Amino acid sequence: MDIWHLKNKYIIKFMLVIVFIYSLQCAGSSMIIAENRTWLLKSEAQKNKTVNIQIQSQSLISKEAVIKSEIKEIDMQTLVEIETITETSALVPQAAPVEVVAPVAPVVPITYQMPTASNLSDEMKAIWEKKVIGTDQWNTLIEKVSVEEGIDPIFIKCVMAIESGGYQQAHNTKNANGTQDYGLMQVNSSWGSYFDYDKMLYDPEYAIRSGIQVVRRKVILAEKSGVQPTVFEVLWRYNGKSARGKIYAERVTKLYNNLSGKTENELVLIKKTENA
Structure with missing residues (x-):
């Protein structure tokens, strides 16, 4: 009986060890899965962040192109206005006084319906x-x-x-x-x-x-x-x-x-x- 009890005792201990080892393996696997899941989530978030950054970058590039185009157009208009002012200044001496001419009333002729x-x-x-x-x-x-x-x-x-x-x-x-x-x-x-x-x-x-x-x-x-x-x-x-x-x-x-x-x-x- 003592031998049998002793044998059972060792068997139980062995089983407990196996269960403990299995539990450790399961816990390790869960931790690995959790770590993998966390990594995947972080990776996806990083990917989305990268995509957003690329989209924002493209948007900024487009806005920059529009702004450059508007600046170029403004520069062209300014250049034309400057050239016009220059030409006008060349035609009309700045120092010459501008004569103000009073409006002349139209001459209304006296008309007759000549009879026959x-x-x-x-x-x-x-x-x-x-x-x-x-x-x-x-x-x-x-x-x-x-x-x-x-x-x-x-x-x-x-x-x-x-x-x-x-x-x-x-x-x-x-x-x-x-x-x-x-x-x-x-x-x-x-x-x-x-x-x-x-x-x-x-x-x-x-x-x-x-x-x-x-x-x-x-x-x-x-x-x-x-x-x-x-x-x-x-x-x-x-x-x-x-x-x-x-x-x-x-x-x-x-x-x-x-x-x-x-x-x-x-x-x-x-x-x-x-x-x-």
């Missing part, structure tokens, strides 16, 4: 149509010269109608006092050397302008007499302040009224000269 024979009433056509048709060809020139001289061109057209009917070479040599009348406006030779009468027969603009000068003198004479220079008054003085001249003024005033729509009391608008 077609604007005559039926009653006036029976009397004036032929003479007014003769003046229609001069409408543009009448308007040009009259506006330059500051007088109503329709008034001048009416004077031309009764004086010459628009016939440029009109020349009257039958005046009772021996004087003669020349051109479109039939300017009388009593003005002496003030006019070039022969020129009126071939220069229509000179003829019209000469007639307007006569009208200007009649306006001045009326004003000096204390009379308003109305259409009727100036027409009367243009032909001569007589009974016959009054009939003349009445006839032409009716024509003026018909073509312009204005009355006989309309003032003959004219620009006064400095020596008038």
Whole structure:
């Protein structure tokens, strides 16, 4: 029994030793596995960190490229601006004073709707149509010269109608006092050397302008007499302040009224000269 018990005792001890050794091996394996797992986790973390660093590095490289591009573009714009400033400075001397020019108001010309024979009433056509048709060809020139001289061109057209009917070479040599009348406006030779009468027969603009000068003198004479220079008054003085001249003024005033729509009391608008 003692031997058997002793044998069992050794067997039990042996088994305990084996179990202890096995336990040690298991614990070692667990530690190795844990260490391996920890290493793997650290390795994965390091790998992820490396990848993140690479991504951040690439991002920084891209941003750096964009910044360099923007800097280059800014440098180019700055260079262009500097060159522009340099060129402008070369063209405009910096020391030269800059003259400030005040805005000039636009010149508004006086315009007239020049009438023709077609604007005559039926009653006036029976009397004036032929003479007014003769003046229609001069409408543009009448308007040009009259506006330059500051007088109503329709008034001048009416004077031309009764004086010459628009016939440029009109020349009257039958005046009772021996004087003669020349051109479109039939300017009388009593003005002496003030006019070039022969020129009126071939220069229509000179003829019209000469007639307007006569009208200007009649306006001045009326004003000096204390009379308003109305259409009727100036027409009367243009032909001569007589009974016959009054009939003349009445006839032409009716024509003026018909073509312009204005009355006989309309003032003959004219620009006064400095020596008038």
